[in-house]
Amino acid sequence: MGKLDKQYLHQEQIHDIENGGSGSSGESGLLCPGCSMGLQRFANQFTFKCFFVLLLSLSVLLSGIFWVLPRYTIQTRFDAKDEIKLSATVQAYFRLVKPASQLIPYIERLEYDIYSEIGLPNTKVAVLSMHQSGASESEWTDVVFGVLPDPMTVPINPVSLSVLRSSIIELFLQQSNLTLTTSVFGNASSFEILKFHGGITVIPVQSASFWQKHEIMFNFTLNNSVSEMLDNFSAFKDELKYGLNLSSYENVYVQITNIHGSTVDPPVVVQASVVSDEGLLPQRLKQLAQTITGSPAKNLGLNNSVFGKVKGISLSSFLNRTLHATTPSPSPAPSPQTDYTEPPKSPYAHPLPLPPHQPFKSLVLTVKCLHRCLLL
Incomplete structure (x- = not known):
């Protein structure tokens, strides 16, 4: 009997070693068979259908998590x-x-x-x-x-x-x-x-009431935006005055239009008028018209690197008429005065009748008397 017990104990130790057990504790030997049976029972009940349902549930959970998280990033x-x-x-x-x-x-x-x-x-x-x-x-x-x-x-x-x-x-x-x-x-x-x-029209740093009293004299196009024009408006106005050869008592007023109604997209149409404290005579208007129309090569005095090339210069009908108007010739100098002056004759005066001539009347009477005598 002792020999059989030893063989049984030896086989049990080998079985514990194969199953990862130490074989040193009787309690461990009693628990491991129970665990194995529990796992085996769970494995028998866990069918492919359960595995599929579990996998589907995990996929739905993960997709839900990834659907919720991007909503916080999209909200930027x-x-x-x-x-x-x-x-x-x-x-x-x-x-x-x-x-x-x-x-x-x-x-x-x-x-x-x-x-x-x-x-x-x-x-x-x-x-x-x-x-x-x-x-x-x-x-x-x-x-x-x-x-x-x-x-x-x-x-x-x-x-x-x-x-x-x-x-x-x-x-x-x-x-x-x-x-x-x-x-x-x-x-x-x-x-x-x-x-x-x-479209929109912007009047920068000027009184809008000015355009209620004055007309536009000329306009031109620049490949700039309204915002760019305002950022460089001081330099633009000084250069334009120089290009037009304006005097110290003359000034230029402008308004800027974008036909698409945008302040960020080019181009713009610049509408301008020149005023003078002393008034603009016809001869001065003609000079301005000649300066404007002859200025494409000079770019109206504007810096090409900042404002680009001036295009589409156009005169108003009023200023265009002064360009083609003939200049009146100077009146001749008055002739030297004589020592006497003759009063001007009225164009409405009638010639006066001649005064009666007495000798001529006497001759007529004499002729009449001779004629009577001959008849007698």
């Missing part, structure tokens, strides 16, 4: 639908010193603030895009908004469009401010006009 930019962008015939741009992720949840509030500043009846304001400026960690956000008719099937009437144009130009020239909810949006800056149906 916003774009309206294409039909809304196409319907906005008036579009403008400004910048906010806040990350786009903090502003996008308040788009409706931003639209309300903008409408409160420039909105008109039968119009509405829509934010067209909101993009992070530059790098993703930038604190600047570029905002583009549009003014649309409400309802969208009816265009904005001309009167409202004119009022809206004046309001937007004032914002661009910083003659008024775009006031927003400061606690949410901060302050707006870098206001630009991107598109305005019918």
